[in-house]
Amino acid sequence: MLTQLIAGAVADAAARRAIRPLAEVERAAAARAPARDALAALAPAARVKIIAEIKRASPSRGRLSDIADPAALAARYVQGGASAISVLTEERKFGGSLADLETVRAAVDVPVLRKDFIVEPYQVFEARAAGADLILLMASALDQADLGELYRLVDDLGMTALVEAHDADEVARAADIGAKLIGINARNLTTFELDRRLFGRLVDLVPDGAIKVAESAVSSAADVARYRNAGADVVLIGEALVTADPIATLAEFLAV
Numbered sequence: 001m002l003t004q005l006i007a008g009a010v011a012d013a014a015a016r017r018a019i020r021p022l023a024e025v026e027r028a029a030a031a032r033a034p035a036r037d038a039l040a041a042l043a044p045a046a047r048v049k050i051i052a053e054i055k056r057a058s059p060s061r062g063r064l065s066d067i068a069d070p071a072a073l074a075a076r077y078v079q080g081g082a083s084a085i086s087v088l089t090e091e092r093k094f095g096g097s098l099a100d101l102e103t104v105r106a107a108v109d110v111p112v113l114r115k116d117f118i119v120e121p122y123q124v125f126e127a128r129a130a131g132a133d134l135i136l137l138m139a140s141a142l143d144q145a146d147l148g149e150l151y152r153l154v155d156d157l158g159m160t161a162l163v164e165a166h167d168a169d170e171v172a173r174a175a176d177i178g179a180k181l182i183g184i185n186a187r188n189l190t191t192f193e194l195d196r197r198l199f200g201r202l203v204d205l206v207p208d209g210a211i212k213v214a215e216s217a218v219s220s221a222a223d224v225a226r227y228r229n230a231g232a233d234v235v236l237i238g239e240a241l242v243t244a245d246p247i248a249t250l251a252e253f254l255a256v
Helices: 002-019 022-031 070-080 098-107 121-129 144-156 168-176 198-205 221-230 246-254
Strands: 049-054 084-088 112-115 134-138 160-165 181-185 211-215 234-237
Touching: 002 121, 022 121, 049 070, 049 246, 070 084, 070 098, 070 246, 084 098, 098 112, 098 121, 121 144, 134 144, 144 160, 144 168, 160 168, 168 181, 168 198, 181 198, 198 221, 221 234, 221 246
Parallel strands: 049 084, 049 234, 084 112, 112 134, 134 160, 160 181, 181 211, 211 234
Antiparallel strands: none
8 A cells, every 4th residue: 555655646746747847846945934843843841732634535544524625624723722734735545735735834823744655855845835844754665765865855945854653663764864753653554554552662762852753543532641641742633633623622632
């Protein structure tokens, strides 16, 4: 599944590049106002912080929500206390787009994450051009040389990389490039199976000083509490928010 998702993302990026060449996207990225300080927004605090996700669908669950107005949903997330907004921009399986990211960026003042299968520089530049402050880099999708190269590009553009890991080796790889924001995803994106205990097993491998982000396997406040008690500074949540009242649900999650 991961191989298919990456191939689709690469093909879609190539189609966009044929219409909007890299040089044009680079100029648009340079013209953007500086990225917001995501590390400050997500810094460890007395209570857990939440990255709330705009997510219409997933390969594992199918259609979740129509989300006709991503900007309005993002504004409700911020009203409910979210510290950052994640926007899934993958089109084929998740139903997202860069247009979603741009409209969300215009609607909120908190950092915005581009969540996609990022494997080449063009995607990084177009993320900044669309207004992203954060960008997801998946260790499982990149060899170490490419992971390091894209991480440095993200940093050079003033953004923050959320480097995602699924096992001990990938946490070590994230640490090796100096990642300051490290996510541990309970969902294996090769098989889409969930391991609810993964974060607890790997969190101690995250270097001191790095912000620890727990991803996936959240359906209730008890799940958020489990991650918080295991050492999570931040929890990234999508399905539980798009399928319920986001403000009421965020209030429950932030109260743990």
